[in-house]
Structures are given as structure tokens and as C-alpha cells.
Amino acid sequence: MxxxxxxxxxxxxxxxxxxxxxxxxxxxxxxxxxxxxxxxxxxxxxxxxxxxxxxxxxxxxxxxxxxxxxxxxxxxxxxxxxxxxxxxxxxxxxxxxxxxxxxxxxxxxxxxxxxxxxxxxxxxxxxxxPREKIKSAQKARTLLPTRIAKDSVRLGSHTVSYTVDASRDLNGVGLVYFASYFSFADTALLAYWEKLSRPLESFLARRVIDNRMCYFSNADPGTVLSISVTGYRYPASMPDDGELIDIRITDRHTGELLALNSQHVFAR
Amino acid sequence: MxxxxxxxxxxxxxxxxxxxxxxxxxxxxxxxxxxxxxxxxxxxxxxxxxxxxxxxxxxxxxxxxxxxxxxxxxxxxxxxxxxxxxxxxxxxxxxxxxxxxxxxxxxxxxxxxxxxxxxxxxxxxxxxxPREKIKSAQKARTLLPTRIAKDSVRLGSHTVSYTVDASRDLNGVGLVYFASYFSFADTALLAYWEKLSRPLESFLARRVIDNRMCYFSNADPGTVLSISVTGYRYPASMPDDGELIDIRITDRHTGELLALNSQHVFAR
Structure with missing residues (x-):
């Protein structure tokens, strides 16, 4: 076939x-x-x-x-x-x-x-x-370990709205393109970066050593998404192990979970 | 090499x-x-x-x-x-x-x-x-025939601002990706479409039978662009020949011309 x-x-x-x-x-x-x-x-x-x-x-x-x-x-x-x-x-x-x-x-x-x-x-x-890890991420609404909030330092969080763009986010059959979800997440990550007053140069020079995306729903063009970003770092007592980013993409109107993204980022 | x-x-x-x-x-x-x-x-x-x-x-x-x-x-x-x-x-x-x-x-x-x-x-x-057509387009600030404004009916125009996005608009060497210019133009075209109260379905079903992009300058991430769209149709006395779209992408701050785009569009 x-x-x-x-x-x-x-x-x-x-x-x-x-x-x-x-x-x-x-x-x-x-x-x-x-x-x-x-x-x-x-x-x-x-x-x-x-x-x-x-x-x-x-x-x-x-x-x-x-x-x-x-x-x-x-x-x-x-x-x-x-x-x-x-x-x-x-x-x-x-x-x-x-x-x-x-x-x-x-x-x-x-x-x-x-x-x-x-x-x-x-x-x-x-x-x-992969079935179990997808199911448990959906249940926990995060791809990060659920103990992360206890075990680490919360660096900040930020939520942006984004409207699914009929001109650039769809694939050849009219569905939101899988790669667009990474763009949604990264657009919100950039806004989080700016909120923490970090320079654009450090965003461009970041190293993402682990990037996971779990897809639960697609969306129609024009849908307004709510994209929330939270960053964590392990306590200063531990060796520098970068920053863990927890991103949740939901339909702002219905609250439906569209996707979860987690990134392990080293900023320069 | x-x-x-x-x-x-x-x-x-x-x-x-x-x-x-x-x-x-x-x-x-x-x-x-x-x-x-x-x-x-x-x-x-x-x-x-x-x-x-x-x-x-x-x-x-x-x-x-x-x-x-x-x-x-x-x-x-x-x-x-x-x-x-x-x-x-x-x-x-x-x-x-x-x-x-x-x-x-x-x-x-x-x-x-x-x-x-x-x-x-x-x-x-x-x-x-291609040299002459690029030079004359730059001089005229349009890829459409300069007589277009006289020979046709102006359907409307719309200008949007857009900030070059460090998370999705750059290529692997940090320049604005050539395909991103088409996204900039199409994002503005969608806004023009909405301003004319046309349905999203007709945007998605449009046929673009000619699409030209002329590149004059690149831009740094964070640059605010001004993207202007004007649509023309030949007089009703002539057979339906679709719509001609004239798009100009400039640096909103300096006014520098970054690119010209023209599209020949049939809307359904």
C-alpha cells in the first residue's frame, strides 16, 4: 500500500x-x-x-x-x-x-x-x-517526572496565546502539521526567555539535548491556543545539568489538551 | 566545491x-x-x-x-x-x-x-x-505592471506588523529563511482576506497560479516588519481572470524594502 x-x-x-x-x-x-x-x-x-x-x-x-x-x-x-x-x-x-x-x-x-x-x-x-509513557504523560499532563516540582528550583513560567494560522501551520491535507507544534512550543519558549530578561543571543545559541512532543489532538485553523511554559533547574548543590522546560498546549476556549512538550536545554 | x-x-x-x-x-x-x-x-x-x-x-x-x-x-x-x-x-x-x-x-x-x-x-x-526585471521591480516597488492601478479595480488593502521570530523564521546559518518570506506574505494575505470579510474556507481553497518573490534584504530576528497587501481585479467588462495581489515587505522602523511579492489568485 x-x-x-x-x-x-x-x-x-x-x-x-x-x-x-x-x-x-x-x-x-x-x-x-x-x-x-x-x-x-x-x-x-x-x-x-x-x-x-x-x-x-x-x-x-x-x-x-x-x-x-x-x-x-x-x-x-x-x-x-x-x-x-x-x-x-x-x-x-x-x-x-x-x-x-x-x-x-x-x-x-x-x-x-x-x-x-x-x-x-x-x-x-x-x-x-511507547503506549505506557504516552498514557502516563497524558494523565500527569506533563512529560517531565512528576516529582520535578519537588526536586528542583522553579525558574519561572509564562503563558502565551497563539492563533493557529491558516497560512503557515497546516499540511497538505489541511491538518495542523506535526512540525508546527514544535514552532508553537518554541514561540512560547522565546516569550518565556524574554520574560526572564535573557538576551536573544542566548536563545539562538541554546542547545536542546532532549526534545519530546506528545500529540493528543489536532485543531482547526483559527483556533486560539494557550501555550504555557515552566522552567526548572536542579538545586545549586548539584552539578550544572541545564534547564528542564515543561510546555503544555491547550485549546484556550475549551481547555482541551492538544500536546505536551518537554525540552532539556543548556543556555550559554 | x-x-x-x-x-x-x-x-x-x-x-x-x-x-x-x-x-x-x-x-x-x-x-x-x-x-x-x-x-x-x-x-x-x-x-x-x-x-x-x-x-x-x-x-x-x-x-x-x-x-x-x-x-x-x-x-x-x-x-x-x-x-x-x-x-x-x-x-x-x-x-x-x-x-x-x-x-x-x-x-x-x-x-x-x-x-x-x-x-x-x-x-x-x-x-x-533576470537582471532587468529585478531592477525594474525594485525601482517601481512592485512586481505587478505599473499600469495596474489604472487598468483595474482596487479591491482593498491592508497592512500588518510582524516581528521576525527567532524561534521559527531563521535557517541553519541564522539568516531569515527564504521560505519564511512566503509565510510573511501569506500571513498578511490572510489578514487582508479577513478584513474583506471573506470566509476562511475560501482562503484555504484559493488557487495561486502565479507567485513571485523578489528578495532585496535579510533581517535580524526581532525586526518588526510592515507587510502591506493590495488587491486588484480587472474591470467587470473583462472575463474573470482572478485577483492580482501586490505585497510589499519593509522594515517598519527604517522603511527599507526587504522583499516584493505578487500573487495571481483565484478565490472560490
């Missing part, structure tokens, strides 16, 4: 939508550190993580001339439990969805196109299933 | 920046009509258009099963003077630039990296040179 033109059994378009994304690097290798002309090697593997859910893992290394162009295939235990400092780890969870009512992006529902076959994909051992 | 990591003779980064983009289609084939899963065939050719200027032409056709995957090479006369209705024509003009002062995006200046060789590129016959 062609995943980009998939249809439900009743002939409606079906989309393999993002449910979760994590981009994990290190102070040495992080997304904002990449630039034009960098050469990278990528290893990618997809796994069936339930009947209508696909987990895709990428490992990305900067090529420095000594490294071979191809990487060994992904080992799940090292991927999740023994990450290396010179590697960027990108984890995507995608689920099949369809519109519940034509013409609106609200209340997308799960569907598995009957042509979709996951039997020839590698099966994901249950201990690596 | 690697165009993405080019340096000037003094070792500073050099960028092959966009100076002009035109995307020309028809009511049948236009960018907003493309979606996930569409298969296209592309023919591309680059030409030397002066010592530090490159013109790149693309012809794009939707594959419908009967069409071969490859297109014949580009013929300049047909490209510019006999376009076909089933083809999308994308024209890029790029010029080598460098920062005049490190740390700012203002006043980029021309530079040709000495490693850059254009002798093995096809030379562009002078009659197709």
Missing part, C-alpha cells in the same frame, strides 16, 4: 499521524547544532507497536571523514538504555487516524486501513512499547 | 542566497493543489546568469500513469513564452552573498567565492536574463 494515499474501508482518507516524537542528543550533537552542508549517516528501523501503531527509530551520526557512511542496524537495548554522546536519537510513534467529521480537524479517531499489513514488520518487545 | 560550505577568499561563509523565485502554474496545476502522495516528474536545469548569479529552472508535471517518469530537457523559449497548462514552472535566481559584519543579517554584500566555477554551466542568452 502507499501510506500517503491510504483510505479507510469506507473510502475516507487515513493518515499515519504523529503521536509522539523524541529527539535526544547531547551537548555535542543536537539539532540546533546541525547546519547546511553537514554530512550525516542514518540508521532507521520501523517496528509494529500494536495493530495500528508504528514505532520508527533513527540513529544519526555526523560524518567526520573517518566514519563509514553506513551505521550498524539498531539495537533496541543500546538505543534506549546506553545512548552514545556522538549520536542523535530520533524516535517517532505514528498511529493511523481519520477525520470523524469531514471539514474539521477536531476529534480525529483511530482507524486501521484494511490494506495495512504490519506482520512483515519487526515486532516491538512489549518492554519497549 | 560544496555549495553548502562555501567560503570567501578571506575564509568567511558565503551563501548562494535567493534573489528571486517565481512559481507559475494554472488553475489546474498549482502548489496548493498538490498533496501527500502525488507523484511528479521534474526537469531541472541551471544556467550561469552573470559571474555570481545562477538561474535554475524546474518544470514539474503530475504523473497520471500515462506520463513517463522523465521529462524532456528544458527549452528556454517554451519555458518563458509558451507555458503549458499541465505544468508547474519554478524559476529560482540565486546570488552569492556574505555577511558584511559578523552577527548581523543586515546589509549582506555580494561576493563570488574564488572556487566557484560557472564556465561549465550553460550560459543564459541575454534576452532571458
Amino acid at each position: 502507499d501510506v500517503l494515499t491510504a483510505r479507510t474501508d469506507t473510502g475516507d482518507p487515513a493518515y499515519l499521524a504523529f503521536a509522539f516524537i523524541r529527539i535526544k542528543g547531547s551537548p555535542d550533537v543536537h539539532t540546533l547544532g546541525l547546519t547546511f552542508g553537514d554530512r550525516v549517516a542514518v540508521a532507521t528501523q520501523s517496528f509494529a507497536a500494536g495493530p495500528g501503531t508504528v514505532l520508527t527509530l533513527h540513529q544519526i551520526k555526523l560524518l567526520d571523514g573517518t566514519l563509514q557512511d553506513s551505521l550498524p542496524s539498531i539495537d533496541l537495548d543500546s538505543y534506549f538504555h546506553a545512548p552514545e554522546l556522538d549520536t542523535l536519537y530520533v524516535e517517532n510513534v505514528n498511529r493511523w487516524v481519520r477525520r470523524s467529521v469531514p471539514g474539521t480537524n477536531q476529534e480525529l479517531c483511530s482507524v486501521v486501513p484494511s490494506q495495512f499489513r504490519h506482520h512483515n514488520m519487526d515486532r516491538l518487545p512489549l518492554r519497549f512499547s | 560544496d555549495v553548502l560550505t562555501a567560503r570567501t577568499d578571506t575564509g568567511d561563509p558565503a551563501y548562494l542566497a535567493f534573489a528571486f523565485i517565481r512559481i507559475k502554474g494554472s488553475p489546474d496545476v498549482h502548489t496548493l493543489g498538490l498533496t501527500f502522495g502525488d507523484r511528479v516528474a521534474v526537469a531541472t536545469q541551471s544556467f550561469a546568469a552573470g559571474p555570481g548569479t545562477v538561474l535554475t529552472l524546474h518544470q514539474i508535471k503530475l504523473l497520471d500513469g500515462t506520463l513517463q517518469d522523465s521529462l524532456p530537457s528544458i527549452d528556454l523559449d517554451s519555458y518563458f513564452h509558451a507555458p503549458e497548462l499541465d505544468t508547474l514552472y519554478v524559476e529560482n535566481v540565486n546570488r552569492w552573498v556574505r555577511r558584511s559584519v559578523p552577527g548581523t543579517n543586515q546589509e549582506l554584500c555580494s561576493v563570488v567565492p574564488s572556487q566557484f566555477r560557472h564556465h561549465n554551466m550553460d550560459r543564459l542568452p541575454l534576452r532571458f536574463s
Whole structure:
């Protein structure tokens, strides 16, 4: 089947939508550190993580001339439990969805196109299933450990409103584009930065070594979002471990949770 | 040479920046009509258009099963003077630039990296040179014919302010991304649409059959832009030929012209 033109059994378009994304690097290798002309090697593997859910893992290394162009295939235990400092780890969870009512992006529902076959994909051992972490984040309304407020120093918080822009936030099928959620979060992060009187230069030079986004709902263009940002730092008694950012994107009118984002940021 | 990591003779980064983009289609084939899963065939050719200027032409056709995957090479006369209705024509003009002062995006200046060789590129016959049209647009401060105000009906105009966003408008080297200029223009176009009390659905369903952007200056993040939109329609005595949109992007503080955009739009 062609995943980009998939249809439900009743002939409606079906989309393999993002449910979760994590981009994990290190102070040495992080997304904002990449630039034009960098050469990278990528290893990618997809796994069936339930009947209508696909987990895709990428490992990305900067090529420095000594490294071979191809990487060994992904080992799940090292991927999740023994990450290396010179590697960027990108984890995507995608689920099949369809519109519940034509013409609106609200209340997308799960569907598995009957042509979709996951039997020839590698099966994901249950201990690596993303399901539990998504469920518990939704329940706790944060991707950070729930003890964070007790264990750390609260640096500040800030909430902005943002209207979903029909001219730049939608993808080719009229849904809010998955990458736009990162723009929403980063726009609010910039406002938080300015509220704490930090210079723009330090925002541009920040290193985001871990960035997670959990998607719960899409939205129609024109929807007013409320995006709240809270920053935490571990107590001064501990070695500098950067700043943890907790971002919550909700529909300002209904209060519905659209997405959660957490970022581990080193500011310069 | 690697165009993405080019340096000037003094070792500073050099960028092959966009100076002009035109995307020309028809009511049948236009960018907003493309979606996930569409298969296209592309023919591309680059030409030397002066010592530090490159013109790149693309012809794009939707594959419908009967069409071969490859297109014949580009013929300049047909490209510019006999376009076909089933083809999308994308024209890029790029010029080598460098920062005049490190740390700012203002006043980029021309530079040709000495490693850059254009002798093995096809030379562009002078009659197709983009130079004159860029110069006359800059002088007239519009990409539309200067008689447009006389020959047509003015539908309305609207000006918005927009602050260049450090979190979403920059590219990997800290310059305002060329595609962000289209977002700036379209954000203002949406505001114009709303001012004329047109429904959001008609904005989303619009067909942009010609879209030109002429770049004159970059900008630092935090710069406040003034984006003005004026719409024209030919007199009712003529057959419906859509709407011509004239967009001007300036620095609100200094008045400097950053870019001109024109769009030929059919609203539904």
C-alpha cells in the first residue's frame, strides 16, 4: 500500500499521524547544532507497536571523514538504555487516524486501513512499547517526572496565546502539521526567555539535548491556543545539568489538551 | 566545491542566497493543489546568469500513469513564452552573498567565492536574463505592471506588523529563511482576506497560479516588519481572470524594502 494515499474501508482518507516524537542528543550533537552542508549517516528501523501503531527509530551520526557512511542496524537495548554522546536519537510513534467529521480537524479517531499489513514488520518487545509513557504523560499532563516540582528550583513560567494560522501551520491535507507544534512550543519558549530578561543571543545559541512532543489532538485553523511554559533547574548543590522546560498546549476556549512538550536545554 | 560550505577568499561563509523565485502554474496545476502522495516528474536545469548569479529552472508535471517518469530537457523559449497548462514552472535566481559584519543579517554584500566555477554551466542568452526585471521591480516597488492601478479595480488593502521570530523564521546559518518570506506574505494575505470579510474556507481553497518573490534584504530576528497587501481585479467588462495581489515587505522602523511579492489568485 502507499501510506500517503491510504483510505479507510469506507473510502475516507487515513493518515499515519504523529503521536509522539523524541529527539535526544547531547551537548555535542543536537539539532540546533546541525547546519547546511553537514554530512550525516542514518540508521532507521520501523517496528509494529500494536495493530495500528508504528514505532520508527533513527540513529544519526555526523560524518567526520573517518566514519563509514553506513551505521550498524539498531539495537533496541543500546538505543534506549546506553545512548552514545556522538549520536542523535530520533524516535517517532505514528498511529493511523481519520477525520470523524469531514471539514474539521477536531476529534480525529483511530482507524486501521484494511490494506495495512504490519506482520512483515519487526515486532516491538512489549518492554519497549511507547503506549505506557504516552498514557502516563497524558494523565500527569506533563512529560517531565512528576516529582520535578519537588526536586528542583522553579525558574519561572509564562503563558502565551497563539492563533493557529491558516497560512503557515497546516499540511497538505489541511491538518495542523506535526512540525508546527514544535514552532508553537518554541514561540512560547522565546516569550518565556524574554520574560526572564535573557538576551536573544542566548536563545539562538541554546542547545536542546532532549526534545519530546506528545500529540493528543489536532485543531482547526483559527483556533486560539494557550501555550504555557515552566522552567526548572536542579538545586545549586548539584552539578550544572541545564534547564528542564515543561510546555503544555491547550485549546484556550475549551481547555482541551492538544500536546505536551518537554525540552532539556543548556543556555550559554 | 560544496555549495553548502562555501567560503570567501578571506575564509568567511558565503551563501548562494535567493534573489528571486517565481512559481507559475494554472488553475489546474498549482502548489496548493498538490498533496501527500502525488507523484511528479521534474526537469531541472541551471544556467550561469552573470559571474555570481545562477538561474535554475524546474518544470514539474503530475504523473497520471500515462506520463513517463522523465521529462524532456528544458527549452528556454517554451519555458518563458509558451507555458503549458499541465505544468508547474519554478524559476529560482540565486546570488552569492556574505555577511558584511559578523552577527548581523543586515546589509549582506555580494561576493563570488574564488572556487566557484560557472564556465561549465550553460550560459543564459541575454534576452532571458533576470537582471532587468529585478531592477525594474525594485525601482517601481512592485512586481505587478505599473499600469495596474489604472487598468483595474482596487479591491482593498491592508497592512500588518510582524516581528521576525527567532524561534521559527531563521535557517541553519541564522539568516531569515527564504521560505519564511512566503509565510510573511501569506500571513498578511490572510489578514487582508479577513478584513474583506471573506470566509476562511475560501482562503484555504484559493488557487495561486502565479507567485513571485523578489528578495532585496535579510533581517535580524526581532525586526518588526510592515507587510502591506493590495488587491486588484480587472474591470467587470473583462472575463474573470482572478485577483492580482501586490505585497510589499519593509522594515517598519527604517522603511527599507526587504522583499516584493505578487500573487495571481483565484478565490472560490
